[in-house]
Amino acid sequence: LEPGSFTALLGPSGCGKSTTLAMVAGLLTPTAGDVRLDGGSLLGVPAERRPVSLVFQKPLLFPHLSVEQNVAYGLLARGRPRVRRRTGALTGTASRQEVVTQVEEMLERVRLGGLGRRRVGELSGGQEQRVALARALVLRPRLLLLDEPFSQLDADLRAEMRTLVRELHDEADLTTLFVTHDQDEAVELADTIVLMLDGRLAGAGAPEAFYTSPPSVAAARFFGATNEVAGTVVHGHFRGPGPLEPALRLPTTAPEGPAVLVVRPEAVGLGGDVPALVTATRFAGSDVLVDTTLPDGQCLRVRVPLGTRVAVGDRVLLALDPERCTVFAQEALR
Known part of the structure; x- marks a missing residue:
């Protein structure tokens, strides 16, 4: 992947997209080959130490924590101030205000400003997914992984989230790898599409190339x-x-x-x-x-x-x- 690029890993269900993403994130160990970032291998690096953030299909938020506590969780896990259980306040070292500021800024960026004290159960599906996105982005990852994060949202929310994700990508100059089975999502969001069919790479290139000059009959069929x-x-x-x-x-x-x-x-x-x-x-x-x-x-x-x-x-x-x-x-x- 080119630094700063937005790449869609596209293919039908079961072709190996999420498995590939899990190997990059460190949740699965490949049986062969390597996972390299900036020239260095990540195979010996545990998932929690990789400069990678992963957003799943489901938000997977902590229901007992507030929105801001969910967003701050990754920062806290990396040695930042801890959350006081009874009050839910961020406490600890001198970097407390830094964490609070980062969380507030990130919530504003994902259009959840003012909702930091809400509980997860009070959020809509689209808001929950924005919290998950904020939790991933606040860590400032070198690589953002998105595993079909819009698949459980309705059509209007999917369109809204696509626009938001692309805006955040461009603002932060992220390198993003986005898994989807939806051709329209891939074409709308990505600079480059990597097509997977039956666990194999079936083509890679600019979105328009798959329409004007598909690399194979199978690729042409997948794109309609x-x-x-x-x-x-x-x-x-x-x-x-x-x-x-x-x-x-x-x-x-x-x-x-x-x-x-x-x-x-x-x-x-x-x-x-x-x-x-x-x-x-x-x-x-x-x-x-x-x-x-x-x-x-x-x-x-x-x-x-x-x-x-x-x-x-x-x-x-x-x-x-x-x-x-x-x-x-x-x-x-x-």
Whole structure:
């Protein structure tokens, strides 16, 4: 990870994302390989001594402590002043005021100013997750790890928390590794996406690259490129088994022979020269998804603007933009 970067570790459930995060945090020991930070190995460093903070799916707050005590907990555990049990006040050495100031400032940054004395049970789900975030950030970690921290929030709160996390990252110039199975979250938040499939690295790069030039058919499928057309590459042109005539000239070099063309629904339009039969339409908010069948039986999904006049049974002509198509050798499907 580049220093100061925001990287999303993206993939379906069970692919190994959280396991990877746990190894970085020191909660699991890898059976092979290494975990290195700034050139030094972390394998011999216990979790509590690593300059890393981890925020889990669930806030995991201490219910018997107040908001400010939860946030201060990590500082106290590192030898700062202790919490007096009866009153809940921060007491101890001369650094007491420093801890209080850091906690108050952090609560302001996560938009919980004035709520420091509240108990955890009085908070909403979004507020609890902000407390967990504040508790992680107040330690000023070299690396912030986020393990799907928004997965249990509703849609509006998720959007709000995404904005907050990115703002905090930019303000503090953090290096952040964010685990998610949500493509939209990864694209919105991250500078770089690392895609994991079945425990393996399936690609890494800028978010837009996974849409414009996916590294594999599997990656394209994960990002919703639902159109795959079988055919053959001949002299820089993609020829379908019948429907794609004239042949589609490819903007980049592709291996000769059997191939599959991958194209996203929004990269297919109406008014071209590829004949198709409309088999289904589905409202999708600001646009309409149109399923079509080519003469050879292959299917293409098209995304058209809302209000486009198209109905089941219509015969249409489709247009494919070669600049937005990716071609893989047929063997890549195996």
